[in-house]
Amino acid sequence: MNQKELAELTNEELLQAAKKMKSDAVINAGFIGFLIGIVFYSVFKNGFGFFLLIPLFLIYKLVNKKPTYNKQEVEQLLKERNLK
DSSP states (O other), X not given: OOOOOGGGSOHHHHHHHHHHHHHHHHHHHHHHHHHHHHHHHHHHHHOXXXXXXXXXHHHHHHHTXXXXXXXXXXXXXHHHTTOO
């Protein structure tokens, strides 16, 4: 599926993209916190082991995930269109 350029988005689509970016950030932060809790519990209970790598790998993938749109560009476009 081809992503539309930011300038081509309608006002409603732009607002939805900004809302989705915000909710994705909150969900990712919660999931990363949960995985960090698992890492600390695993280290405390069992020490360092092979299964410690799984949550660490998932944290790495979530942190390095590329967003669909650049946050600064979306905010600037919202400001230009007086939507926010």
